[in-house]
Amino acid sequence: MEKPPPEKSGSFSRNGNGNQMDDNSGPAGAESEAVHVIFDCQQPGECGPNSNLEEHSSDPELSLPQVRKDVDRFLESLSTINDASNNPPDVPSCVESFLEMLINVLGEFPSNSTTASCFNRASTILHLAMSLLDSEFRLALESCNQGNSADLKSPKPSKQASFSYRQEPAYCVIPESKTSEDVEFPAYASEAISKMNKIATAMISSGYESECCMVYNMARRNAFSSELDRLGFENISIEDVQKMQWQSLEGVISMWITVIKHSSSVLFSGERKLCSSIFSEHPSISQTLFCHIALAVAVRFVNFSDAIALTKRSAEKLFKILDMYEALRDLIPFFDDDACSSECYEELKSEIWSAKGRLGEVAVSIFCDLENSIRRDNGRTPVPSGAVHPLTRFTMNYLKYACEYKDTLEQVFQKHQKMEGCAYSNGPVLDTKNGANDDGTPKTSPFSVQLNSIMDLLDENLDMKSKLYRDPALRCIFLMNNGRYILQKIKGSDEIHEMMGDTWCRKRSSDLRQHHKAYTRETWTRLLQCLNHDGLMANGKLSKTILKERFKMFSAMFDEIHRTQSTWVVSDEQLQSELRISVSAVVTPAYRSFVGRFQQYLTSGRQPDKYIKYQPEDIENLIDELFDGNPTSMARRRT
Template identity: 25%
Template sequence: MASPSARRHALPSPRHRRTLSSTLVEESVAAAAALVQRWHPDDDAAASGSLFLHATEHEAQRFLRAAADLHRAMLFFASDVITHGGGDGLVQAQALLQTAMRRLDQELQLLLDDMTRLDDIRAVVEAMVAAGYGKECISTFKSHRRAALSTELQRLLGLSPPYHQHLHKLAWEQLDGSIIPSWLAAAAVAFNSLFAAEKGLCDAVFAGGNAAVGEAVFAAVANDQATGLLAVAEAAVARARRAPERLFRVLDVHDTLTGEVLPGLLSVFGGINSSEVAARAAHLVAKVGEAARGTLGSLEAAIQKEPSKATAAGGAVHPLTRYVMNYLVFLADYQEGLTQLLVDGYQQQQEASSLMVVVHRLVSVLLGKLEAKAGCYRDVALSYLFLANNTQYVANKVAGSGKLRGILGDGWAEAQSAKARAHVGVYVRAAWGKVMAAIAGAGAGAEPPEAVEQAVMEAVAMQEQWVAADEETAQALRAAATAAVVPRYRMFYRRYGAAVRLTPGDVTTMIAALFAGPPGDV
């Protein structure tokens, strides 16, 4: 038989131990009930404040501990309802825990409006997840942050959601006028700042659990927003196909995408093998390349299809020349990005190409078309004036653009200027050939002196409506004509001056008046 001392220190029977535990649990439930009631989510007075924003830190921590106690009480009562007689206790603890979770759900929404309380947000999330309310917690977090992110993007873009769903209905002018410029200004900020901050928030809040949870929550919050943002760029590329003048917007999108957006996008969303957003961005870059190559091919085809008979009045610079050369000057500004697009695309097609090759080809097609147009003039002199004007315009455009000059080569513009001077020489011989022939005929006695004067008047009249590409070309034309005609006429005048009215000075003045009007549009 055990001694009194042994009996005094013996452990209680199992039945008695369970009774003691039940008492402790019931006391914790009662304490928790009082706290939950004070912060009941349906109480107007309690709803006007916040545990984490308005109450003391001690009160907030007590509430979190109370929620944990209620969850433990539920597990305790549920472990052996029959033994503990805890059916009522289980029901009570579960009801109180549900109420506490509703309160924490409200607190989470309030805290998510005040992003400076990251520790409190994480504490609420951990408490809800630990109590088995992770699904509800994550749902609240996702819906709240998705709405907040949408609002921020709307503010940044100046567009109302769901803006990306209506892009296909907009005219190009609407896209080009406001939407694409807004995207160009906002995309880098969105991917490098907004989405990065959202990813940091998800990682921090859900750091206590599986990292995959934070990644999944971030994807649910941000993927649709990110793909909606990329949809603007996709619309720009799709709507710009085969329209040469729209290529520059596509290249703006490409430069922003590759230079500013992709680094942040890949850092935040992951690589193309693991991220829907990154895969879509990579596909978009490929589409930009296709659009660029297709547009440049369309431009080349358009030059080739230009009717040769469509000439320019007075031998002026043709609108086609102005359009193509101005286009190439602008194109050269995108040299770095466009070079990469062309190299990537043609390498995939097992062809060797570069921006230099493409630009050379476009200019060569243009010069060939100008030769064809020149052949459509009835007057030989006018056809060479046309070639001189247009060739010099091409040379000036290349010489005036450092980037275009670098693409075509330093000596290319000089070679075209030399061709333009050769065209001027042919023009002078053709335009003043009858005058010089008349002078020679008069000197040989085969023509009367009056024939020379008549030839001069006809040559001047013929050229009065002809134009020069610019003042420099006009001076070159006048100088060449003066050098070819005036010395011969002066010799003629010394011999036959009494028989004609025009002096050498008169002829010089008449030549100087040619091409003095407004030059061709440059």
């Protein structure tokens, strides 16, 4: 079947469906000339019978010259319409009359006429010409030199990558890409772009819009896919992702994040600019083509994101999940401008929004599961020497790094407030704005509620673990160690300190002071009773026997305390110093006073050192050896 005669650019101004005129369809003069050519060929005997168009007009009052003038006037008015025009002008009746005349005349040409043969030859020639342009267009598109694309191989440290109980989290490596000012994508020469623009304009004007768009779409999709492969982002299936170890996936995720950022800042911008340049006379076609290409790339990004969301959830994955969430969140605004309002763009944004939402649900689930991790940690073996519990270290470091994503977590929790298993799931929607209430407490939000819930659970767990110690003094040391560690971590992070508030920190400091007093009472009160003057007199005289017994009892008790508590660990140097100073301030003056008053009663006898084992300076020095840990663990743990 022969291809029908191609329509002129004026007919393509309706964009194929007759619904809208194209402002850039071409000069009115060209259309007018086409009208004259058609009419001029209507000479008797040349173009078939009944060639006079006036005979076929439905309105006998309209003459051919009048119709031609009206059509020319309408075409001239089209050339003055700018791109900002919202509504194209209505097609006047003269154009419809002209089309009716033309259809009637062409319909009367016999199939074996000379004119039909000419039409067929013209159609064949046009088809061959378009085939050549098609091939030329494809070759021009494939000639892009990608050598100037960004090198994404230079690593730099970024946010937290993973987390474990055994060590402080390592930092992931995210390649550093060049800025959009340093990179040109795609790397076409201006002459090549000009050539492709002319080819595209000719093909569209000749009725080959779909063929032109198909070539462009396929070539640019392949080029974009090759560029992503070159940058290191491979197309990994969901099944392959499920089989990979998390340590291996971390590197792939880092590259995925980098490629998305690079696409947003360089690749998508370059692709949109290229579309606009090649299809400058047809902006609607340009926008549609770019959207379809971007959608194909976004689907590739989303597929990997969904594969990660389907992996087994664990605490160590939270930070990478949040990095991915942020990458998709920051990609969406690129497609939010006024030029991106078609259904295709809505589908594109919907795909990204949905993938981002699935990552958000995973992040909330992982963070909320921290509560369950604390509840499950119910071991019955106390930590040696009253040191900071591993659960405390893990939880506080985890929260500290999580709060570096505070703004993102606020967004995530706000959008998933009803997730089952979270502290806030059954509560009302809370104020998420930063700042403080009138009483100085921080304003609540879903994330801050969850954070406070975790801190309360940790408190309860530590209180339970403290009861595993038989020695009440060691129980106090354990609570002080863990309480100080928690407080220092919160004060050392602006984000978590802001969320917990000064009131909470003051309450924690007060709790520490209470534990300190309890330790002093449990350890040193009975020792100080040995230095009490009461009971030293017998029959109105000082009893040397009782005095000797008091000195011996003090030395024995002090030796036991020193032997025991020098193995205990206070990892915070400031807390350790505070404890030693407070103990020395209570014990040393009392002992110095007691020795100064009663030493004279024993020095006159034999072996006074047998009873007065320590001088006040010795007591002070020995107190400074407390809380250092046993010989196998003298090195203080890093906090």
